[in-house]
Amino acid sequence: MKFAVAIRNMGPQSNRATIRACARIAEQAGFDALFVSDHLCIPPDQTEGSGGRYLDVLATVAFVAGATEKIRLGVSVLVAPYRPAVLTAKQVATIQELSGERMILGVGVGWMKPEFAALSAEFRRRGAVTDETLSVIHHLFSADVPGAYHGPLVQFPSFVFMPRPRRPPIWIGGNGPAAMNRALKFGDGWHPMLPAAELKAKVEELHARARGSGRAVPEIIVRRGLKLDDTAAARAKVAAEQEAGATYFILDLGRYPDEKSFGKSVETFISTIV
Template structure:
């Protein structure tokens, strides 16, 4: 199992000092990845805890990758309907190219009605828009001779690095179907083995029916709040369900609390890997 750390892009702690030092310490600690969320337009009545301050995820990942050498950088999750397919694919290709292939692409359909309204989008169409965006991204990264067509216009999609691993977020049946159709894996909500188990079973079945290999699964939660043994038992249970990536997140408020959270994670990682 690989382990990642969820970096907050919201609130005053989303600044160059905390993010820059945080990602470097995650890399030094031997973690496999850092992950960031996606918000674009927080309304005043829903800004508690962030003050409406949110950094852009793709721009942030490019910056984080530039300050590191090995650690992977990923979205958990990029809201596909928020951005047009072509510039999204171009941004993804750019980060993948300049980072040396370290991008992880978690994608979701979104949920916050206010953000859809601010963007002039019909929230009811978010599933269809997501499918169209994912289809375009897949086509762009597999285009013969790098030639892609958008709105009847042919163009060269270059650079065309290796397609990033794509994770489909969500727990609804549509998310599992979308993961089997477009993704390399699934990013469910939470880290409860009992809740993830049925979806994992269905996902493996869908991949098998489609003649694909075994899927990846990324669970997310917070380690260190429970006792060591309870955390290790949870990780063992998740691993038995096919979970290949664990994303640790916490509500840290500054660099010191981020580092304490990182220490809690690394202690669990070391114990888990020793036991395994």
């Protein structure tokens, strides 16, 4: 199992100094990756924990790419229907290029209806738009001059798509059948939010379907908080996730107050839990 850590790109911790310090702490601690989260338009009644302050997730990934050298950089997860498909592909390619191909692209359909409304995005079509965006990303990363694209929601003529680094791994967020189908069709990993007790059967189903279709078995990613002051319980929880089929564990430290607290928690996790 590989381990990553979530860094807050929201709330008072989402300042230049703290984000940079936490990214460097995560890298020095030996985590495989760090992850940030996506919101663009927080409604006033949903600001608890962030105060409504959210940094754009792709801009934040680009910033931490410049502050680090080796650690991978991920989004858990990008809400695809919020953004035009071709623009998203270009932004992802740019970050992948400038980071030295360290990006991991988590993708989800979103859930916050007021945020969709603020962005003039159709909530009811979020699944279809996500599928189209993923199809566009695969298409554009296939060649320096990919052919014209004619999808049900997006169409464009052939154009030069450069720089064209290696496509980053795509991890599909979501729990239900549509997310699993999406992971098998477009993804390199599946990133559900299911408890370990429910995860195992779903992972077995996903593995069977992957093998049946002749494709590689997707990575299984979980993102969890842990009570780090209870070493035995934390170890047991990580072990349960692995037993359920998780191959990748993102540690979510919640609302740590500053980089010192972040660093202390990271050290505890690395030295006593794993």
